[in-house]
Amino acid sequence: MKTVTGLLAALLALGVSGNAARADAVPDAPKFDAQGKVTLVGVGDILEYKALASYNEPDFVKALEKAGKLPALKDRLPKEPMVYKTGNMKDGVGVYGDVMRHVIGGRPEGWNYWAGQSQGWGGIDIGLQECLTRTGPLFQVKAEELQPLPNLAKAWEWSKDGHELTMHLIEGAKWSDGQPFSADDVMFYWEKNVLDTNVHPLNGATPDTFGKGTKLDKIDANTIKWTFAAAFPTSALYEMAYGKFCPGPMHILAPQHPANSKNTYDQYKNAFPGTYMAMPTMGAWAVVDHKPDNIVVLRRNPYYWKVDEKGNQLPYLNEMHYRLSTWADRDVQAVAGSGDFSNLEQAENYVESLKKAADPASPARLEFGQRTIGYTLDFNYSANGWGETDERSVAVHKLNRDLNFRKAVTMMLDRQRLGESLVKGPFTTIYPGGLYAGTSFYDKASTVYYPFNVDAAKKALEAAGLKDTDGDGFVNFAGGKNVEITLLVNADYQSDKSLAEGVVAMGEKVGLRVIPKIISGKDHDAARDAGKYDWMVQRQGTEVITAVQNTDHLAPVGPNTTDFHKAGTDGKVDMMDFEAKLTDVVAKFMAASDPKERIDLMKQYQKMATENVYQAGLTVYPGALIVNKRFSNIAPGAPIFMYNWAEDNIIRERVFVAADKQSKNELFPNTLPGKPGSAPGEGLVK
Ligand code: BQZ
Ligand code: CA
Numbered sequence: 281m282k283t284v285t286g287l288l289a290a291l292l293a294l295g296v297s298g299n300a301a302r303a304d305a306v307p308d309a310p311k312f313d314a315q316g317k318v319t320l321v322g323v324g325d326i327l328e329y330k331a332l333a334s335y336n337e338p339d340f341v342k343a344l345e346k347a348g349k350l351p352a353l354k355d356r357l358p359k360e361p362m363v364y365k366t367g368n369m370k371d372g373v374g375v376y377g378d379v380m381r382h383v384i385g386g387r388p389e390g391w392n393y394w395a396g397q398s399q400g401w402g403g404i405d406i407g408l409q410e411c412l413t414r415t416g417p418l419f420q421v422k423a424e425e426l427q428p429l430p431n432l433a434k435a436w437e438w439s440k441d442g443h444e445l446t447m448h449l450i451e452g453a454k455w456s457d458g459q460p461f462s463a464d465d466v467m468f469y470w471e472k473n474v475l476d477t478n479v480h481p482l483n484g485a486t487p488d489t490f491g492k493g494t495k496l497d498k499i500d501a502n503t504i505k506w507t508f509a510a511a512f513p514t515s516a517l518y519e520m521a522y523g524k525f526c527p528g529p530m531h532i533l534a535p536q537h538p539a540n541s542k543n544t545y546d547q548y549k550n551a552f553p554g555t556y557m558a559m560p561t562m563g564a565w566a567v568v569d570h571k572p573d574n575i576v577v578l579r580r581n582p583y584y585w586k587v588d589e590k591g592n593q594l595p596y597l598n599e600m601h602y603r604l605s606t607w608a609d610r611d612v613q614a615v616a617g618s619g620d621f622s623n624l625e626q627a628e629n630y631v632e633s634l635k636k637a638a639d640p641a642s643p644a645r646l647e648f649g650q651r652t653i654g655y656t657l658d659f660n661y662s663a664n665g666w667g668e669t670d671e672r673s674v675a676v677h678k679l680n681r682d683l684n685f686r687k688a689v690t691m692m693l694d695r696q697r698l699g700e701s702l703v704k705g706p707f708t709t710i711y712p713g714g715l716y717a718g719t720s721f722y723d724k725a726s727t728v729y730y731p732f733n734v735d736a737a738k739k740a741l742e743a744a745g746l747k748d749t750d751g752d753g754f755v756n757f758a759g760g761k762n763v764e765i766t767l768l769v770n771a772d773y774q775s776d777k778s779l780a781e782g783v784v785a786m787g788e789k790v791g792l793r794v795i796p797k798i799i800s801g802k803d804h805d806a807a808r809d810a811g812k813y814d815w816m817v818q819r820q821g822t823e824v825i826t827a828v829q830n831t832d833h834l835a836p837v838g839p840n841t842t843d844f845h846k847a848g849t850d851g852k853v854d855m856m857d858f859e860a861k862l863t864d865v866v867a868k869f870m871a872a873s874d875p876k877e878r879i880d881l882m883k884q885y886q887k888m889a890t891e892n893v894y895q896a897g898l899t900v901y902p903g904a905l906i907v908n909k910r911f912s913n914i915a916p917g918a919p920i921f922m923y924n925w926a927e928d929n930i931i932r933e934r935v936f937v938a939a940d941k942q943s944k945n946e947l948f949p950n951t952l953p954g955k956p957g958s959a960p961g962e963g964l965v966k
Contacts, residue, residue, distance in 0.1 A: 381945065390550060395407070449462070455529050547738050580598050597937070626773055648902050650919065651924075660813055664852065687740045772800055862894065
């Protein structure tokens, strides 16, 4: 099924599809071919670091330089900038100009990412945060050469015994306000934002993310040294990529940190509100305007430390927009052409988006990838005070810890129907939980599946001591009230709400009373992070696709590493027996370097996680990348989600628009970001 029209035909000519699975092995997914074909390359084919004979920049920046408004280009670039190789750029060296118009469903809380503030997702933080290594583009790297790309860390070497990793940082690079980037920024992030457990960086870096007992030292301004308890811990390099190790500007953050000021931790977190413009970044664009609930605008960073092989300082695109709307509107605007980009991830929008994109006059290209968008039903396992501690919540958490109860839950789920409630056709497939089928560490034989079976589910509820003693159709606690289960749902996604509706209806069929808590945005994320729920419908992260990225989410290897079971009031995660074994397997995997050992550990993980219904999988389906046709250098087959989201995977700093196709949509043409702390839309360099 190669073309969009082919997919559309399959959809429209559809009767009701097959029946629910009966076999104990998870049924094979209906065949679904990704449309774009990825050309696999080596890391060295993508980029290198070297000094070039000469450099170039947009004409308007040359003029600003001539007017003495900023230092000469050669003083704004590092000694050896990162050089993207032309051979890996589908449409070659680009030209300057134009804007990429994102539409997002989140909202900026402020710019202190390192203290846990969200900027609204949808690519804002992915663009503003440059990290030690980079993994988004790894979808195009050959398996035998697979390892994180260098980024702020341009090279590294292991000690012979594998316990030490010396990393060489990019030398002479500067923040977007001209201040030098150095190992001091790295150490401030590590010591004052990760090791200081009063600070919770967004995307959840914790001291245990890099393996227990990990140390980090500064050797000199451009060199750091990691010391690991394990030898050659492969996962650590992946966790130094986006999300977990993206240092902030120490010169701006340190003065506000409680260690250096009278600020409380809350005041530190809120020290850079949404009105604070031009927060120094190592990213390609810096924020210059923010109209709440309307738009965030970014302009090119004149100190960006990456160039193409012709010496053109990147990015090619002068401006970035993030229209502050809804996730569903992102799909609508992308296929309509008023927006430029979307990760088509809400299956309800597939038919409409496919119809629009099938029109040859469509302004956007739509390309499906593999099945990497999936959901689970997660159980709050805490019996020692994480989350709500009223009598009802404690009793339900205790039920969650009972395998009979979890078996009842997994067998009450008709996953075929759940998938079809999102979209009919060859997209969704049954997902028992654990690693996704078709991914590198997946092993079908290790995957246990309890098929849909209402009678067996009711029997399992009885085995868990639950019976409907007052005949109202819902099971009661022994000698007590009806069991009532709160279900946390992210209000920002129709898919999440649709799946929650299915869970509530299927619960009712077996006599379980499930009460949805449908919460939006940062309040949802806060409720999730505080465990204020019994069950949660949760879209899965990259750990169940790659196992090597976000590995610390696979089991509670630290007090705050899994979303649905964090440390209680005693600072400990009160693990069930199988959970402790899972954690041990994951910790070993994070520390392992032998490929065969790693494959075996993930088989052990998959078996224990699925036979114990650690998470009740719901459904998994492919996403599609929608990009306006005027953009060049979009790698074919770029997945919307794998090691990271497409906003990282497509390497936006290399994307350009040919001169004759430029949209003239720049809102602040011929300007550069002003001083950190400028007012929205003010103080730009022009
Ligand atoms: C992609 C992504 C880029 C976060 C977010 C959002 C947050 C979660 C997750 C996705 C959005 C888009 O996902 O849905 O397509 O653009 O931003 O960061 O769901 O609520 O906390 O993990 O990435
Ligand atoms: Ca009852």
